[in-house]
Amino acid sequence: MATVELTFTPLPAHVRTARLVATAVARRSGVDESLLDEVRLAVGEACSRAVEGHQLHCPGEPVRLALTDTPDRFEVEVTDTCVPQASEPGSQDGAVAGILPRGLGFAVIAGLADDVQISETSDGTRIRMSWPSAGAAR
DSSP states (O other): OEEEEEEEOSOHHHHHHHHHHHHHHHHHHTOOGGGHHHHHHHHHHHHHHHHHHHHHHOTTSOEEEEEEEOSSEEEEEEEEOOOOOTTSTTOGGGEETTTEEHHHHHHHHHHHSSEEEEEEETTEEEEEEEEEOOOOOO
């Protein structure tokens, strides 16, 4: 089992890099070509949500991306460490920046990934996604 870890400053330009790295690692892990667009889009959505939250609440903290290939799965974990306080903008009604309900982006991710687990704790949000892989030869 190999893991590629990437941390990046919360800038929208870095989301593209995260998508490209995730797609390359997924391909190397043996994810079917027909699923690579889903990987790219799901990782982009998860990283965009993390970047938006970090820009609002903790711009100095990095976003974390972990890409792991196991013999039969390709797993992605996007972790943000920002939690809006109840009195901060964007914290009302579970909305991000008061624009979109938080569940909307999660629904998009769930529609793209084979398996999704979302954990919201007092330390932030962790989104785990996975897709089947062929266990590419090393």
